[in-house]
Amino acid sequence: MKRKDLLLFFFLPFIGLVLIFFTFSSFNRAYIKDNVETLVEEQLRATAELLKANLPRLLEHGYSPDEILRTYSDEENIYYLALLDADRKVLGWSSRFDGYLPLSIREVERRESWIISSPAGLIFNLISSFMTGQNDTYFLYLGYSLASMEDMMAHSRRNFYMMFGLVCVVGILFFIGLFQFQTRFLRKEKELGEQKQEKERYREISAFTSGMAHEIKNPLNSLALMCDLMHKKVPPELQKETSLGKQEIQKISRLVEQFSSSLKPLKLNRENLAWEELSESVRASLRNEFEMEMERVNFVPDEVVAIYADKNLISQMLYNLVKNALEASRDEAVVVRAEKRKKSVRILVQDQGVGFSEEEARKAFDPFFTTKSQGMGIGLYLARKIIEAHGGRLSFQSAPDRGVVFLIDIPGEKYA
Amino acid sequence: MKWHKFLWIFMIFLGLRLSAAQQTPRFYNVDKEVEILGKIQNIMMEPRSEGRAPFLVIELEEKSTQKPFTVEVSPAWFFEYDLHKGESLKIIGSLVSEGALNLVMARQLRHRGEIITVRDQHGFPSWSGSKGNQRGRRKR
Numbered sequence: 001m002k003r004k005d006l007l008l009f010f011f012l013p014f015i016g017l018v019l020i021f022f023t024f025s026s027f028n029r030a031y032i033k034d035n036v037e038t039l040v041e042e043q044l045r046a047t048a049e050l051l052k053a054n055l056p057r058l059l060e061h062g063y064s065p066d067e068i069l070r071t072y073s074d075e076e077n078i079y080y081l082a083l084l085d086a087d088r089k090v091l092g093w094s095s096r097f098d099g100y101l102p103l104s105i106r107e108v109e110r111r112e113s114w115i116i117s118s119p120a121g122l123i124f125n126l127i128s129s130f131m132t133g134q135n136d137t138y139f140l141y142l143g144y145s146l147a148s149m150e151d152m153m154a155h156s157r158r159n160f161y162m163m164f165g166l167v168c169v170v171g172i173l174f175f176i177g178l179f180q181f182q183t184r185f186l187r188k189e190k191e192l193g194e195q196k197q198e199k200e201r202y203r204e205i206s207a208f209t210s211g212m213a214h215e216i217k218n219p220l221n222s223l224a225l226m227c228d229l230m231h232k233k234v235p236p237e238l239q240k241e242t243s244l245g246k247q248e249i250q251k252i253s254r255l256v257e258q259f260s261s262s263l264k265p266l267k268l269n270r271e272n273l274a275w276e277e278l279s280e281s282v283r284a285s286l287r288n289e290f291e292m293e294m295e296r297v298n299f300v301p302d303e304v305v306a307i308y309a310d311k312n313l314i315s316q317m318l319y320n321l322v323k324n325a326l327e328a329s330r331d332e333a334v335v336v337r338a339e340k341r342k343k344s345v346r347i348l349v350q351d352q353g354v355g356f357s358e359e360e361a362r363k364a365f366d367p368f369f370t371t372k373s374q375g376m377g378i379g380l381y382l383a384r385k386i387i388e389a390h391g392g393r394l395s396f397q398s399a400p401d402r403g404v405v406f407l408i409d410i411p412g413e414k415y416a
Numbered sequence: 417m418k419w420h421k422f423l424w425i426f427m428i429f430l431g432l433r434l435s436a437a438q439q440t441p442r443f444y445n446v447d448k449e450v451e452i453l454g455k456i457q458n459i460m461m462e463p464r465s466e467g468r469a470p471f472l473v474i475e476l477e478e479k480s481t482q483k484p485f486t487v488e489v490s491p492a493w494f495f496e497y498d499l500h501k502g503e504s505l506k507i508i509g510s511l512v513s514e515g516a517l518n519l520v521m522a523r524q525l526r527h528r529g530e531i532i533t534v535r536d537q538h539g540f541p542s543w544s545g546s547k548g549n550q551r552g553r554r555k556r
Contacts, residue, residue, distance in 0.1 A: 090443075093443055095443065097540060097541055097544050098491075098541040098543070098544055099442060099443050099444045099521055099535075099539060099541065100443065100444060100535075100538070100539050100540050100541060101443035101444065101445075101539070102444075102446060102538035102539055102540070103446075104446045104447050105447045106447075116538060118536065118538065118540045119536060119540055119542070120540070120544075
């Protein structure tokens, strides 16, 4: 799925869900607020009715309005109250806040309750009339706190923002994860595509070069035979030249053979191979070429380690690496050892040379890259190809003037 | 029957509470708001009621009419602003008693270009009941 499609498929529905959540919560809070307001208003009216039931008797008993009203000033939800005569003149009042009685002449005729905002919160206001036994009309003005409602609404709002934040954070984390997953997936897909293309190209080149090698080798064999014949028939003073010619033809033939084999797909004949057996095989090959320098090669014995590999190919690969190490180390020792890992074996080939330069390190596994005057530069390329064919990995660590360590990770022995 | 019993208990309770009640002098009447530009004649700290912190009270003479006004500002501890005798001062407040006293409860003072608010537009005192109120808060 492309990035844009993913956005449409996941992100837009998520935004929709968040909007629905937001809208629903807003309506819900508005609904709660309306209901609580109604409830508080009913409570206010009930309080007013209760007071109005008592006030006539107290007035008839001769208590002054101030005295009567002040007794209610400690009631938790009553912020202020006042007693007005029939002409709406304030006879007495009481307030929790210094001199605060927000009654205006514009409001004394009101029948419904109204809300005013104050620094202490919202206050419900109500003016209602009552009569004493002597048919005197009075008005009671009451200011009722909405603090509990505001606390509840603040709590609700806080919960809403917390939930909203949580939903957003979870959503963002989800999308980050999703995008990372998708990016990784796309990258992998691209890599696989490239690998597939590379394999295809490699197969074509391989087929082409195998054909070419075959076509070159046939005339070379004929030339070599001709050189043999010439060698026998030419005067002795020319035999040196014919011999040299044959050697050069054989050299070309070997190069073509190597080139051809490097491009052929590998066919593995795997078996369990003990480290001692493998090292002995490599040592035997090295002895033919480096007999005088064998004392520099130190194969560390290990009776536990065994690998599951094609003996010929692995030996060839290890031979190439040790040979390179011997050439790089000049007079220093080359150490070859094996370590048993969980399911694999790591073989280390360590030289004491000058190490790779930056460019050498970058191109080390490229085919036909070499720093030697002799050689085609396919040794490391082939070595890596052999290891990868075994499902392993070939890498190296290099430090200037401290040599190179080649690390071969290869599957360990297979149990029946 | 039960209702009457409750009423008598309530009356007894009320009687006890009435004996402890204190007199609250004046409220901020929003319908009687006035604006006075005057000269400070005197600055005093007066107890407004028993057991309460002293109030900052200013005697002011209106510039245009030379009429004297007594202005109740705020508790002295709340007002952190320097006023001096003879200075010019503009008051917005509620004229709560007229006659010889001309008592004004201040809502806003304007002094040397600064606005000092001691009550809100409904008369709510800035020194009580709210987290938002700050000492001697002023607006420009």
